[in-house]
Every structure is written in C-alpha cells, then in structure tokens.
Amino acid sequence: MKPRHSAFDERSPCILLVDDEASVISTLKTFLQLSGFEVEVAQNGEQALEKLERLRPDLVVLDVLMPHLDGRETLRRMRRRGDWTPVILLTQISGRAERIMAFEEGADDYLNKPFDPHELVVRIRAVLRRARPENRALSSARKLVSGPLVIDRTARRAYLNEREIPLTPKAFAILEYLMTYPDEAITRERLLTAIWGWEHVVGERVVDTRITELRKALADDPANPRYIETVAGYGYRFVGDVAEASG
Amino acid sequence: MTPRKWLWLLLPSGLALAGIMLLIRVSYVRSIFIFPDDVDILIIISGLTLAIIVALMLILAQVLQYRHQRRYYELRQAAMAEHFRFLRRLDHQLKNPLTALHAGLASLALTLTDEEHRQMVNTLEAEAQRLRRLIFNLRKLTDLEASPLDVQVIDVAAFLGEVAGLAREWPEYANRRFSVELPTGTLPKLVGDQDLLLLAFHNLLDNAFKYTRAGDSITLSATIDEGELLIQVRDTGIGIPSEDLPLVGEELYRGGNTENIPGDGIGLAVVNAVIALHEGIINLESRLGEGTTVSLRLPLE
Numbered sequence: 161m162k163p164r165h166s167a168f169d170e171r172s173p174c175i176l177l178v179d180d181e182a183s184v185i186s187t188l189k190t191f192l193q194l195s196g197f198e199v200e201v202a203q204n205g206e207q208a209l210e211k212l213e214r215l216r217p218d219l220v221v222l223d224v225l226m227p228h229l230d231g232r233e234t235l236r237r238m239r240r241r242g243d244w245t246p247v248i249l250l251t252q253i254s255g256r257a258e259r260i261m262a263f264e265e266g267a268d269d270y271l272n273k274p275f276d277p278h279e280l281v282v283r284i285r286a287v288l289r290r291a292r293p294e295n296r297a298l299s300s301a302r303k304l305v306s307g308p309l310v311i312d313r314t315a316r317r318a319y320l321n322e323r324e325i326p327l328t329p330k331a332f333a334i335l336e337y338l339m340t341y342p343d344e345a346i347t348r349e350r351l352l353t354a355i356w357g358w359e360h361v362v363g364e365r366v367v368d369t370r371i372t373e374l375r376k377a378l379a380d381d382p383a384n385p386r387y388i389e390t391v392a393g394y395g396y397r398f399v400g401d402v403a404e405a406s407g
Numbered sequence: 408m409t410p411r412k413w414l415w416l417l418l419p420s421g422l423a424l425a426g427i428m429l430l431i432r433v434s435y436v437r438s439i440f441i442f443p444d445d446v447d448i449l450i451i452i453s454g455l456t457l458a459i460i461v462a463l464m465l466i467l468a469q470v471l472q473y474r475h476q477r478r479y480y481e482l483r484q485a486a487m488a489e490h491f492r493f494l495r496r497l498d499h500q501l502k503n504p505l506t507a508l509h510a511g512l513a514s515l516a517l518t519l520t521d522e523e524h525r526q527m528v529n530t531l532e533a534e535a536q537r538l539r540r541l542i543f544n545l546r547k548l549t550d551l552e553a554s555p556l557d558v559q560v561i562d563v564a565a566f567l568g569e570v571a572g573l574a575r576e577w578p579e580y581a582n583r584r585f586s587v588e589l590p591t592g593t594l595p596k597l598v599g600d601q602d603l604l605l606l607a608f609h610n611l612l613d614n615a616f617k618y619t620r621a622g623d624s625i626t627l628s629a630t631i632d633e634g635e636l637l638i639q640v641r642d643t644g645i646g647i648p649s650e651d652l653p654l655v656g657e658e659l660y661r662g663g664n665t666e667n668i669p670g671d672g673i674g675l676a677v678v679n680a681v682i683a684l685h686e687g688i689i690n691l692e693s694r695l696g697e698g699t700t701v702s703l704r705l706p707l708e
Contacts, residue, residue, distance in 0.1 A: 181503045187510035194517045252502055274505035274539050277513045330557060330602075353543075356602065365569070366602045 173288055174198040176217035178208040178234070179250070180226045188221075188277065195281045205229025209237060212245065218291070219284060223250045223273075232265050239266040239300075246287045246297065248280070263340075268297040272353065286344050298402060304339045306400035309378065309387065311336055318377075325377045330355060331370045338388060338398035347395040371396060415465065421458045425451050491549045494658070498549075501542055508535050544673040548658065551680045556600040563594040563636065566601065567629055570608040574616060574625075582621040588628035597636055598708050599685050607681040610674035611640045611701055617668055618699070619644030636707055641700045647693040655691070664695070 175197045179185050182203075189199045200215055202208040206229050208222065220238075224231035235247055249262050249270040262270040268287045271280060291297075298304060304311050310319045316332055318325050327335070333355045338346060348367045356366065371388060374380070380387045389399045428451050512532045519525045571587050574580055615625045619642050626641045647655055651662040656679045659672040682689045686706055693699040 181507070183507035184503055184510070187507045187514060191510045191514040191517070194514055250506075252499065272543075273502040274509055274542065276536075276539070277510045328557070328559070365573075366605065 172196050172198050173218040173284075174200065174215065175284065176200045176202060176208065176211060176215065176220045178202045178205070178220060178226070178231070179223040180204055181223075184223075188280075191277045192281070192284075197284070205231065205234035205237075208234055212238065212243060217245065219246045219248065219288060221248050221250065221280070221284070222267075225252060232261075235265045235267060244297070246291045248283055248287060250275075263299045266297070266300045268299055269341075286341065290341075290344070298342070298404060299340050301404035303405035304336075304402055305405040306339060306342075306387065306398075306402045309400070310405055311339060320378060327377055328370070328373065331373045331377070334367070334370050335374055338396060339400075339402050342398045342400065342402040345391040345394055345397045349395075351395065418458060418462055418465070421454065421461075425454045425458065428454075487552070491552060494545050494549050498542055498546055501538075505535065505538055505542065509539070541671055541673070544671060544677075545658065548673065548676055548680055551603070551677070551684065556684060557602065558598060559601055561597045561599055561601050561604070563597050563629060564589055566597070566604070567608075567627060567638075570605065570612065571627060573605075573609050574612050577616055579616045579619075583616060583619055584622070584624035586624070586626050588626060590630055594629060594636070595631070595707050597705060599705070600681075603681045603684070607678045608638075608640075610678050611703075614674055614701075615640050615642040615644065615699070617670065618642070618646075618665070623698075631707075632704070634707065636705045638703045638705070639700055641698065643698040646695040646697050646699055647691070648695050649693075652691060652693055656689075 175192055177185060177189060177192065177199055178201070179188070180203050185201050185203070189201055192199045200211060200217060202211050204226050208220065209229075211217075212220070222231045222234060226234075229237075231249055235249070238245065238247070246268040247266070249265075249267040250273055251262060251270050252273050268291075269283050271283060287297075302313050304313070308321045310322075311317070311332070312319075313336060316329065318327055318332060318335060334351060337351060337354055348364050351367050371390075375382060375385075375388060378387055382388075382390060385399055387398060387400050389397045391397050428447070432447060432451075509532075512528055512535060515528045516525065516532065519528060567587060567589065571585075574585060612625070612627065619625060623643045625643075626639070628641070629636065629638045631637070645664055647662045648664060651660075654660045655662055656675045657672075658676045661670060661672045679689060682703055682705070688704045690702045690704075691699065692702070
C-alpha cells in the first residue's frame with residue numbers, strides 16, 4: 161500500500177453526495193469536508209446526473225431510497241451512458257441479496273444506513289485508491305481471476321488450475337468479497353455484515369472457520385499466503401493480483 | 408398423547424379378538440348363520456360396532472387436532488409477519504435521523520477543542536452507537552425470517568464443545584461453576600445452520616452467565632429424548648419473575664429484576680427465531696431467586 165500524502169500539487173478528491181434527507185446531507189457534508197474532501201451535493205437522481213456531467217466528481221456517494229429517480233436507477237443510467245465514476249451506494253437492508261444487487265447495478269461498494277461516518281471515509285479512500293479511470297470496477301465483473309484461481313460470480317463456482325474446488329456458499333462469498341477488494345485489509349465485522357447480514361460477537365469464529373475452509377480448498381499456506389493473508393488484530397486481505405476474466 | 412397411543416393399540420387387538428371368536432364359532436358350529444339364541448354372535452357384532460365407533464372417534468379427534476394446530480400456526484405466522492412489518496417501518500424511520508446524528512457528532516468530535524465538551528460528544532457518540540447496534544440487531548431478526556438456512560450436518564458433541572469454548576473467554580467464567588454434560592454414547596448428527604445455532608446458543612449461555620452471581624452453577628447438557636435432541640441450559644441464578652416469563656422472548660422486553668444488568672432485550676428473541684426456523688421447540692422454566700432452565704428440542708433426521 162502506498163501512503164497517501166497531502167502534496168500541494170494534489171487537489172483534494174471531489175465527492176458528490178446524493179441524498180434526499182436534508183439533515184443527512186448537511187451533517188455528512190461537514191464531516192467529509194473535515195476529512196479532507198471537497199463535497200458537492202444533490203438531492204435527487206436527476207440533479208445528480210446533471211451535476212455529474214458538469215462537475216466530474218471523483219466519486220459518488222449515492223442513497224438508494226429517493227423519490228422520483230432512486231439511487232439504483234440513477235446508477236443504472238450512469239453506467240448505461242458509459243460513466244464509470246466510482247459509486248458507493250447507501251442501502252438500508254443488510255444481507256446477501258442487497259450485496260449482489262448493489263454489485264449487479266455496478267456499484268463499487270455499499271454501506272448500510274445508519275453507518276459510522278468514519279467507515280464511509282475508509283471506504284471512500286479504498287475505492288479511490290483502486291479506481292481505474294474509464295474502467296469497470298472489479299465489483300461488477302462476472303469472472304475474476306488471480307493466477308490459477310478463477311471465480312465465476314454468476315455460477316457461484318471457483319476453479320483452481322481449471323479444476324472446480326468445492327466450497328460452501330459462505331466460503332465462496334468470502335473469497336468473492338476479498339477478491340473484489342484486492343490488497344485491501346477487510347475487517348471480520350465487514351465480512352460478517354456483507355455476507356451473513358449480521359454483526360455479532362460470535363462473528364470472529366464464524367468468519368475464521370470459513371477462512372480455514374477456504375485456505376484448505378485453495379492449498380494456501382497462512383504463513384506464506386499466495387491468496388489470503390491474515391491481518392493481525394484486524395481481518396484478512398487478498399494478496400494476489402486480481403483481474404477481470406474474459407468469457 | 409400417551410393414552411391415545413394405548414387406544415390405538417386397543418383397536419387392532421379388539422378386532423383380532425372378535426376375528427378369533429368368529430373363527431372359533433365357524434369351526435365348532437360349522438355355520439355362520441345367526442339364530443335368535445346365538446348370544447355369542449351378538450357379542451361379536453356389538454364388539455365390532457364398538458371398535459368401529461372408537462376408530463371413527465379417534466380419526467375425528469386426529470383431524471380436529473390437526474386443523475387446530477394448522478390454524479394456530481397460521482395465526483402465529485400472520486402475527487409474526489405483521490410484527491416484522493412494524494419493525495421494518497420503525498427501522499426505516501430511524502435510519503436517516505441516526506445517520507445524521509452520527510455524522511454530526513463525528514464532525515463535532517473533530518472540531519471541538521475544549522475537553523469538557525469533547526467528553527460530552529464522546530458520550531453521545533457511544534449512545535448513538537448503541538442505537539445503531541440495536542437497529543442492526545432488529546434488522547438481523549427480521550432478516551432471519553426471510554433468508555434461507557445454510558444447512559449442513561453438525562456433529563453435536565463438537566458443536567457444543569465450540570459453544571462451551573465461547574464461555575471460557577468471558578470474565579465471569581472464573582467465578583461460575585460451568586459444566587457440560589453429554590451422554591456416554593455417541594450423539595446423532597444434527598442437520599441445521601451451524602452459524603445461526605452458534606449464535607442462538609451463544610445468546611443462551613450469555614444470558615446464563617449474565618443472570619447468575621459469583622458461585623452459581625451453569626450446566627449445558629444434551630440428551631436424546633423421544634427421538635429428539637434435547638439441549639438444556641440450567642443455571643442457579645437470579646431467575647425470571649413468573650409474570651415476565653411469557654414475555655422475555657419478545658424483542659426489547661426485559662425481566663423486572665434486570666435493571667442493573669446491561670442488555671438490549673434481543674438475545675432471546677433471536678434464539679426463538681433461530682429455533683423456530685429449525686422446527687424446534689423452546690421452553691423456559693424459572694423460579695425467582697433460584698434459577699432458570701431453558702430447554703430446546705430439535706428434531707433429528
């Protein structure tokens with residue numbers, strides 16, 4: 161990971177914040193500004209689409225539930241017109257269905273409301289770091305590949321050296337999540353919220369059990385990992401290079 | 408239930424007896440025609456009629472019971488669905504104000520310079536965090552109903568070992584007498600969602616440790632009873648007042664004797680939901696000041 165430095169030649173990233181709730185807009189705008197971002201706001205999808213063209217922000221924080229043009233439809237229209245500005249969706253229900261839906265629409269990441277604003281800043285920084293201009297995010301790719309490892313999102317199958325490896329649905333979902341955010345340390349809580357839909361004290365064990373399953377299936381040595389690295393006292397990180405696979 | 412089982416046994420034996428008597432009569436008298444003085448055949452006929460009446464009554468009772476159960480189940484499902492719709496509406500109304508509160512407080516924490524105000528903001532942030540957790544817990548509860556179980560075969564002994572392992576890490580563990588009782592033979596395998604069951608048993612043990620005092624004992628046991636897996640968590644703790652007993656399983660409800668013990672009133676509701684998803688039955692017995700026993704019955708394949 162390269163450290164982010166606040167060099168003078170580097171302008172602060174511009175975030176377009178879209179939400180119909182005035183109280184959320186005003187407080188979140190202040191917090192994001194205090195965290196070193198430039199912030200523009202829009203109160204509905206139409207306004208967001210218009211401002212996107214005019215202001216060219218580096219990232220959009222987009223609420224899903226809005227009257228008139230909701231977040232999903234806004235995102236769909238953006239992607240349809242070839243606009244691949246990174247998007248973080250603000251959703252309201254947790255769980256697997258929501259995650260799959262968010263990614264299918266082409267979001268780069270999503271957070272459940274109500275969220276810890278510090279977590280939003282962590283996600284914004286992570287998305288900006290891996291943003292590739294004019295490129296689709298890994299989160300919307302159908303197949304991901306890292307060396308001999310290939311996962312097929314639609315079929316929910318994983319292959320190692322072209323042989324399918326048997327994984328439980330949860331283990332697959334973890335692998336998928338880690339590969340979508342390569343080189344990013346992901347906390348166990350984040351995996352839990354994304355895959356199980358709940359945060360809980362038993363979470364650590366539950367996640368660790370699946371990671372053990374994954375490592376065994378991938379023949380990955382935790383001491384010298386090719387794929388999944390343990391980040392002590394934090395969570396896990398996918399260390400292999402990940403690219404979108406064709407076909 | 409048991410007396411009815413005996414009635415079911417009576418029926419075929421009554422029929423068999425009548426049949427044997429008929430056979431004896433046919434072989435001795437070599438006639439099955441009925442004469443007015445044939446008292447024995449009259450006995451046989453009345454016996455048969457009685458058997459048929461008993462059979463019809465049993466069938467009717469069974470049908471009525473089945474209907475009653477189905478009706479009860481439907482009513483319960485409908486009530487649960489309405490209840491969850493209410494929780495979702497509540498969630499929906501709370502999420503934006505809480506998001507704003509969080510962001511506002513976090514901004515304040517970044518800008519305030521004097522110590523006294525910072526402390527206050529920290530306290531408020533912790534409270535907002537608590538509300539956020541409550542919303543997520545309620546959400547989890549409503550999600551449980553909607554999401555499919557991730558079913559696998561579970562080794563009961565190993566699973567309970569893992570459950571007990573959770574408790575060993577708690578600070579109260581040092582001054583409670585905690586034991587696990589398993590039958591000497593091997594326990595059959597259980598089919599279920601291991602992560603959800605772990606969550607349910609965690610909550611049960613968590614309650615047992617929370618509502619006991621130093622020196623109290625807590626027992627986690629498993630046996631096979633009437634073809635079902637019976638798991639019990641028994642403690643010698645503060646107990647539940649009898650008027651609270653029917654209500655402690657509902658969200659946000661807490662017993663009247665728990666004021667000084669932190670909790671959000673979600674734990675047991677989660678246990679209820681998880682056990683219901685596994686088609687199990689939960690039963691609470693408690694005496695105030697003496698202790699509580701929670702019994703879970705889970706069907707085995």
